[in-house]
Amino acid sequence: MTNNLVEAKKLHKNFGHVHAVNGVDLNIKSGEIYGLVGSDGAGKTTTMRLLVGALKPTQGEIMICGYDLEKQVELARSTIGYLSQRFSMYEDLTVLENIRFFAEIRGLSSTEWLPRSMEILEFVGLDKFIDRRAGQLSGGMKQKLGLASALVTRPRLLLLDEPTTGVDPVTRQDFWQLVIKLVSGHEGGGVSVIISTPYMDEASRCHRVGFMKAGKIIAEDTPSNLRARLNGRVLELRGSPINKLRHVAHQDVDVEDVAAFGDKLHVRVRAGQADLIMKRLPDEIKAAGGTLTDLRIIPPALEDVFIALSESNHG
Amino acid sequence: MAEPVIVVENLTRRFGDFVAVDHINFEVQAGEVVGYLGPNGSGKTTTIRMLLGLLKPSDGKATVLGYDVFKQSEDIRARVGYMSQKFAIYDDLTTLENLTFYGGVYGINDKARILHTLELVGLKGHEHTLTGDMSTGWRQRLSLGIALVHEPKLLFLDEPTSGVDPTARRAFWDLIYELAEGGVTILVTTHYMDEAEYCERVGVMRDGKLLAMDTPTNLKKKIITGDVWEVFAYPLEQGIELLSTMEGVERVGLAGDHLRVISSQVKKEAMSDLLSRENIRVEKIESGEATLEDVFLALAR
Numbered sequence: 001m002t003n004n005l006v007e008a009k010k011l012h013k014n015f016g017h018v019h020a021v022n023g024v025d026l027n028i029k030s031g032e033i034y035g036l037v038g039s040d041g042a043g044k045t046t047t048m049r050l051l052v053g054a055l056k057p058t059q060g061e062i063m064i065c066g067y068d069l070e071k072q073v074e075l076a077r078s079t080i081g082y083l084s085q086r087f088s089m090y091e092d093l094t095v096l097e098n099i100r101f102f103a104e105i106r107g108l109s110s111t112e113w114l115p116r117s118m119e120i121l122e123f124v125g126l127d128k129f130i131d132r133r134a135g136q137l138s139g140g141m142k143q144k145l146g147l148a149s150a151l152v153t154r155p156r157l158l159l160l161d162e163p164t165t166g167v168d169p170v171t172r173q174d175f176w177q178l179v180i181k182l183v184s185g186h187e188g189g190g191v192s193v194i195i196s197t198p199y200m201d202e203a204s205r206c207h208r209v210g211f212m213k214a215g216k217i218i219a220e221d222t223p224s225n226l227r228a229r230l231n232g233r234v235l236e237l238r239g240s241p242i243n244k245l246r247h248v249a250h251q252d253v254d255v256e257d258v259a260a261f262g263d264k265l266h267v268r269v270r271a272g273q274a275d276l277i278m279k280r281l282p283d284e285i286k287a288a289g290g291t292l293t294d295l296r297i298i299p300p301a302l303e304d305v306f307i308a309l310s311e312s313n314h315g
Numbered sequence: 316m317a318e319p320v321i322v323v324e325n326l327t328r329r330f331g332d333f334v335a336v337d338h339i340n341f342e343v344q345a346g347e348v349v350g351y352l353g354p355n356g357s358g359k360t361t362t363i364r365m366l367l368g369l370l371k372p373s374d375g376k377a378t379v380l381g382y383d384v385f386k387q388s389e390d391i392r393a394r395v396g397y398m399s400q401k402f403a404i405y406d407d408l409t410t411l412e413n414l415t416f417y418g419g420v421y422g423i424n425d426k427a428r429i430l431h432t433l434e435l436v437g438l439k440g441h442e443h444t445l446t447g448d449m450s451t452g453w454r455q456r457l458s459l460g461i462a463l464v465h466e467p468k469l470l471f472l473d474e475p476t477s478g479v480d481p482t483a484r485r486a487f488w489d490l491i492y493e494l495a496e497g498g499v500t501i502l503v504t505t506h507y508m509d510e511a512e513y514c515e516r517v518g519v520m521r522d523g524k525l526l527a528m529d530t531p532t533n534l535k536k537k538i539i540t541g542d543v544w545e546v547f548a549y550p551l552e553q554g555i556e557l558l559s560t561m562e563g564v565e566r567v568g569l570a571g572d573h574l575r576v577i578s579s580q581v582k583k584e585a586m587s588d589l590l591s592r593e594n595i596r597v598e599k600i601e602s603g604e605a606t607l608e609d610v611f612l613a614l615a616r
Contacts, residue, residue, distance in 0.1 A: 039480040039483065040451050040479065040480060138355075139355055168355065170612065177569065180569060198481070199507075243492070257485075259489075260488070262348070262512065262514050262516070262530060262531050263515055263531065264532070306480070306481045307481055307485060310482045
């Protein structure tokens with residue numbers, strides 16, 4: 001017996017000739033927040049759909065909370081809460097009526113649904129708005145209603161498909177505080193969360209991140225360890241004109257990637273080459289007629305790692 | 316010095332008692348890439364609609380490319396490009412057919428120019444792909460192409476890379492910088508920090524007011540005057556609660572697998588002592604750097 005809430009082995013999903021998911025293994029521990037990140041079409045959403053049992057894998061097996069998703073589908077599903085990217089709610093029903101609807105279709109009895117709904121609405125901070133029509137809620141509140149609906153059955157595994165697309169940073173902070181509370185025990189404890197996202201600030205909030213590319217997980221680790229892969233390989237340049245600096249940096253053979261960020265550049269260099277590049281770049285920029293005001297090695301961001309991995313030749 | 320591309324003076328728009336845009340002032344120079352950052356409902360879109368001459372200001376004035384938004388809105392619309400997040404692309408048409416259709420709307424029937432625009436946005440070789448089959452990143456490139464086909468001098472982008480991954484976003488911004496280098500002025504409205512970080516100057520909107528507009532570097536320097544600490548202490552939840560009660564702490568937030576603390580008074584040792592006393596495991600506390608998100612959250616209070 002393991003304490004993994006999710007164990008997926010050698011998952012494959014083909015659509016005709018397309019291998020959307022091509023040999024994915026996933027082991028998610030109790031209380032873990034796992035981020036599934038990758039480009040459009042990398043297989044994130046297909047993987048999520050396999051895990052909720054909405055799609056049948058072509059090959060492989062999935063155990064959720066000890067239940068075989070194929071043979072014990074109802075039991076397995078009863079442990080899952082799912083918030084999809086396009087969460088639909090009834091705009092002309094109130095907050096409480098929406099929750100009731102979701103609670104009842106998930107099999108909560110007439111005596112159970114009300115106390116549980118009130119408890120979960122209080123948890124997400126919507127208890128003062130139970131009589132408001134869903135259509136009148138702000139974007140952030142709609143999202144919280146979505147989360148409450150996914151949580152009303154007390155799932156042990158919460159699947160979030162790009163949950164904070166379209167919400168501002170303040171709301172995003174609130175949302176993440178709720179997710180952290182869920183996994184750290186506020187709601188009975190030990191809830192695991194799998195979240196898919198194209199945003200790196202969101203990925204960096206996860207305990208572990210799996211990078212998907214072409215249906216495979218090509219890297220899996222904590223955000224800190226992933227960032228450490230590029231330690232000493234990301235330089236920040238400031239100076240003017242920024243376009244000139246950009247062209248000069250691009251031309252250096254040991255430079256792998258250049259990105260302009262407003263008034264500065266981020267430059268990724270080949271392993272072991274940073275010192276040499278830092279010696280020669282100032283001269284190259286001067287020769288091109290540019291001015292360099294600042295050049296330093298900066299801590300790599302998860303975005304740098306993502307781009308480096310996307311360009312690599314795994315799989 | 317050339318005349319600014321956008322000049323906004325005390326621009327205001329009321330809807331009944333509600334002030335959607337409240338006496339804002341700014342200028343944008345030719346070839347600049349300027350971000351306009353704020354949550355939904357902060358007045359970003361209302362500003363853009365006034366600059367496009369689609370909505371009459373209640374007060375103040377604005378010129379775009381030298382034209383008055385009150386009196387010369389048609390001249391403005393003929394010369395600016397607008398790429399909206401919710402732009403309608405015909406899924407059952409190919410990229411070339413979509414661009415030809417929208418080119419026609421602007422009176423552009425020159426096939427060579429249409430093909431050149433497709434090449435510019437990196438869709439050469441995909442002229443005959445049905446747009447319904449393309450990824451979000453590619454559809455966004457096509458939307459950009461549609462906004463560029465009449466060769467505007469000013470481009471408004473509304474959350475242009477919403478929902479795309481970092482690789483596609485990077486590629487998109489490479490394109491934007493090439494356009495800016497060619498003299499096109501770009502104004503990007505967004506509520507994503509990831510997008511705002513790419514801009515040369517960023518304006519922060521909140522409740523109809525323009526709270527600040529400067530380079531990302533200056534915004535960070537001026538608005539985040541305290542120190543930023545990256546605190547790796549577990550469990551995170553108890554860490555947040557404890558640190559937010561600490562005197563002199565301006566803000567505690569979650570930043571992934573650790574906490575971010577902003578304070579001009581509290582030092583590393585004091586935080587470490589407090590956390591350890593309450594049996595919170597402190598792995599490490601490092602000095603960090605301010606981000607645009609910190610700026611946004613600081614201004615949002």
